[in-house]
Amino acid sequence: MRKSAAGLPAGAADDAAPSLRRELATFLILAFVVLPALLFGAVAAYGFVVWFLQILYLGPPT
Helix, strand or coil: CCECCCCCECCHHHHHHHHHHHHHHHHHHHHHHHHHHHHHHHHHHHHHHHHHHHHHHHCCCC
């Protein structure tokens, strides 16, 4: 197998741009779609737990 000057297999430099584009797209999806959805779900779950505990055990805040 032929290697380039950087020590990578020949043709690996050609694959760098699509890899970078895919990595950027993955980051943007994670940062602006998945993470906010998970955080929204976590806050909603916490609110539900507090509400449920107030109904069963704790009563309304005083």
